[in-house]
Amino acid sequence: MLHQELRLTGSGGQGLILAGIILAEAALYDGLNVVQSQSYGPEARGGASKAEVIISNKEINFPKVDKCDLMLALTQTACDKYIDSIKPNGILIMDKSIPNVPVREDITIYLVPIIETAMNSLGYPMVSNVIALGTIYEITKIVSKASLEKAVCNRIPRGTEELNIKALEEGYNLIRNHKEECFGHGCRFN
């Protein structure tokens, strides 16, 4: 049975809710059941933000994520707040700008320069969320590549398709070319 619960965390304005929607839509294209939800504070920018996606081949009743299989963290605050919500054997993808790497021996941690790649390689910090989706795909293959690319193009402003597909590829490559550092339980460099 396929049942994966994912939590995308960071601060308001980083595009995490959009990333959650894109991932959910890609899963829908693959014919899977999906529920996407979010929580955020009253602020327009800043403040904690998280998007949650449940992907399953069964009916999904409870729409919220409690313990997750995979978590993305783009800020230290979000990482610290939700680190304990990752299931044993789960995966944490964290941005390399986060100074304090959490201690969890029972999960796999990928430390990846997502924000730096968005700024320096692509010149657009706002595509960090799409790069992050690329890393999630490369690690989990939870949705098909075709569906992911289609969902990205469906949800981003018209005219930015090329930039966003490039951002996805940067995400794939960060993992493929071992630009990440990997720690813990399931680390393939152990």
Place this chain on the structure above:
Amino acid sequence: MVEKKIKLMQGNEACVEAAITAGMKFYAGYPITPSTEIAELSAEKLPKVGGRFIQMEDEIASISAIIGASIAGVKSMTATSGPGFSLKQEGIGYAVITETPCVIVNVQRGGPSTGLPTAPGQGDIMQARWGTHGDHSIIALYPWSVKEIYDITIKAFNLSEKYRTPVILLLDEVIGHMRESIELPEADEIEIYNRKRPSCLPEDYKPYRVKEGDLVPEMAGFGEGYRFHVTGLVHGETGFPTSNSKIAEELVRRLVGKIEDNKDDIVETDEYLLDDADIAIVAFGSTARAAKSAVDTLREEGLKVGLFRPITIWPLADKQLVDLSKKVNRLVVVEMNVGQYYLEVDRVAGKYTKVDKYGRVSGELITPQEIVDFIKEV
């Protein structure tokens, strides 16, 4: 193509799509989290179907505007959350006594007052019933999924037209904001009810006369040539105010009766694994989704538990609750408040079975595990 029909859609978005399908041509509102998407999307979509959107200066103006639009002959809706729902109560009473069809959406958040703007709550169950003053009955509906939000929004419009009454559509932050897949029905699969227009000549029109065999008076559109008077005062068949005690008694009883005497048509409920159940959970909206998961878990552990889900919150599904209470050993009402619907369930079912309540008001959705633990305890 499959892709064309199945969409990833947010609950609030499904509400707007359905409202437009049901024939909404006018929306007036004052945005408030977590209902704002309903205003945004109505602003975007209504002009494309020949409708109008207006952002009013506040919630009282918004409900007044939709009542006016409906009296002028178009289907209308407004959406809000708890703080705005409080302000709309005066207008809801006016819609009740003037028998003006309209839909009021309340995407519930934590309260009281401005409370928890971005967090879910179910604290407006009783306000939906008794928020406006005076003797009246009300229809309030509460779906639990994106697909059902679509269907029940259409039902809300249909009931408001059929019974000439304001209909409250209750949602909560969880189901309003979450996205899931929805397959939109074809136009020919959807039943749309439109208010009954006058069949007589304008000079013979009595705006508040109920014809033999009809539920409600025929409704002309203001400005269409049928002259009539609209007032929140007690009125006779002509629509003009009166303090005649016989007319007053008859009017209020008719307003209450048109809803309470037609529960068979209005009340909709859903059930899950109740046939052999010893314990039934009563829950609605997002809480019912947690309850359904809890039922599955408890069944795996050998406990005979089922779920009873009122979709029509008001009028109360008392007949169904009494039937249920005679079959099970215990009812457990689970809601994101300190026990509002519980009091009603206990009132009608308490003499036949034990009724317990489990609630939470932290701004977080009740989890399946909490329900499992509570039921094992009792």
